[in-house]
Amino acid sequence: MTSAVLSGRNEVHHHRWGDARIPLMPKPSNPNPRRHRPSPNPSPSNPSAAAALDVPEPSQSGHVTIRPSELSRREAQALRTRLTGELGRVRALLSHIDSWEEQRRPADPQQRHHVSPPPALQAAMRKRCTQILTRLRKQKISVWFNSPVDVERLKLHDYHAIIRNPMDLGTVKENLAFGRYPSHEDFATDVRLTFNNALRYNPADHHVHRYAGNLLATFEGLYKEAVSWFEQECQHLARQ
Known part of the structure; x- marks a missing residue:
């Protein structure tokens, strides 16, 4: 599975709540299921099920033609599962790329010497982060991410060997409420960590x-809007 290293909180381009340029629980009893690890070369007991995962060879142009009307019910279900899984990996990779590009982007010289935003603007941005988190946690499917993974009860013996920095939205909510995030970059990092751990x-x-x-x-879309608003407000203050 494709993965990327998340940005740490000590990156050179890390920004505080007051900076102008920003890149940046319902409790379930089963936040994450046990990961099933197939053998490297499995021998399927059901040959037809294995065949359902086959995808036609790409053409010379690199395209694959799939005709849904020619697929059996089992083949269609298998293809849907495969494509949905690949879509999740693509979304995660795009998130990593966006974060990496933002971290590598040089600071705008006009923003390096700006006056720090007033406390009221910083508080407004924290409020927007809280609203984003609330929207995420209210979604039905977020029940899997709203509290820490119960590793002992679920007997996920390999969890901590794979996930070195566990995170969940309930912990993010607590950290945000108690002011433990120096910037909204830190907030965004932990939200991303929650979902990337699950991926x-x-x-x-x-x-x-x-x-x-x-x-x-969903988070990336909401967060991008909040950051855009904050940057515009900071630029407006800098021109005054």
């Missing part, structure tokens, strides 16, 4: 993997 641990064809990809995409 990393759960197989691509598992529903938790798909839910994580969907919620991550």
